[in-house]
Amino acid sequence: MYASLALAGLAVEAICGYPRWLFRAIGHPVSWIGRLIAWCDNAWNRPSHTFARRRLTGILALAVCLAATAAVSVGLVLVAHSLLPQPLALVILGVLASAFIAQRSLDEHVRAVADALETRTLDDARHAVAQIVGRDTTALDGSAVSRAAIESLSENFSDGIVAPVFWMVIAGLPGAALYKTINTADSMIGHKSERHRAFGWAAARLDDVVNLPASRLAALWIAAAASLLPGTSARGALSAVRHDAPRHRSPNAGWPESAMAGALGLRLAGPRVYGGKTVEDHWMGTGRTDATAADIRRALRVYQLACVLQAATVALLAAALVFG
Incomplete structure (x- = not known):
């Protein structure tokens, strides 16, 4: 168990995030992983190959990316523990681990959508939400933009924060790095x-598997946060999860999305347009669809408290492991 490392990573990320100047200077670990995945895709994913051969090369590409990630992350851990005193090694590895957690950046991106809706134009809000969703945003009205921002906040809370922390607690820095490799490949x-x-079959299936525990935990943190905030409903969150999460086209995204929908009294998901094609999906929750910037800010408060509850739980686990 590596709860102390996860707690250090959460603390560093909450305080300073991943500095923009550092990203401009050297990029980000996820962008490095992405370049390797893109190289494999360009080199090995040949349209002339049969379906079976492309699936096999996709499995090979994922294995290569995971092996490279494991080699680098395990090497960093071994070097830190062999050359540095234990407390300093924890700090250094915590700084490295913070790069795989996205609490601050997710808050900033979603908050930018609410700011645009309130103080600028609908086109500005569409542009802002396009930075965090994959769907077509050019025709979205204000309600659809607000729902898209809340859906992205909910889903990314699971796979951008809860999942890397979960795998970090289980398997340390390599656990978080391997998870992000799988998630980026997907x-x-x-x-x-x-x-x-x-070619992407293996990445998609493995991503579904590694996100199973985090998506359920994310729904739990959202419901717990809703129980502590005025104007939100833990009962609504749990009811929506029970009735709607299994109906989502994703085995994982429906859990945090339905929890947030029920907590806020909204309906989220539903039919959406990707690449000019309408994707039919079930609605999550039974509330209203006319979401606003105020609902985005309510969702952010739920999200922030859910992050605090997760960090507190990790802190308690770390204390139990140290003093137990």
Whole structure:
């Protein structure tokens, strides 16, 4: 168990996030992983190959990316523990681990959508939400923009924060790094386009598996936060999860989305347009669809408290492991 490392990573990320100047200077670990995935895709995903061969090379590409990630992350851990005193090694590894957690950046991106809706134009809000969703945003009205922002906040709370922390607690820095490799591969090649239906099959299936525990935990943190905030409903969150989460086209995204929908008294998800094609999906929750910037800010308060509850739980676990 690596709860102390996860707590250090959460603390560093909450305080300073991933500095923009550092990203401009050297990029980000996820962008490095992405370049390796893109290289494998360009080199090995040949349209002339059979479906079975493309699936096999997709499995090989994922294995190569995971092996590279494991080698680098395990090497960093071994070097830190062999050369540094234990407290300093924890601090250094915590700084490295913070790069795989996205609490601050997610808050900033979603808050930018609410700011645009309240103080600028609808086109500005569409542009802001396009930074965090994959759907077509050019025709979204204000309610649809608000719902899209809340849906992205909910889903990314699960796979951008809860999941890396969960795997960090289980397997340390390599656990978080390997999780982000799988999640990045899924986002890049795991979709059902003609090019990636076969090549990205392994990434998509493995991403579904590694996100199973985090999606359930994310729904729990959202419901727990709703129980402590005025104007939100833990009962509504749990009811929506029970009735709607299994109906979502994703085995995982429906859990945090339905929890947030029920907590806020909204309906989220439903039919959406991706690449000019309408994707039919069940609505999450039974509330209203006319969401506003005020609802985005309510969702952010739920999200922030859910992050605090997760960090407090990790802190208690770390204390129990140290003093138990």
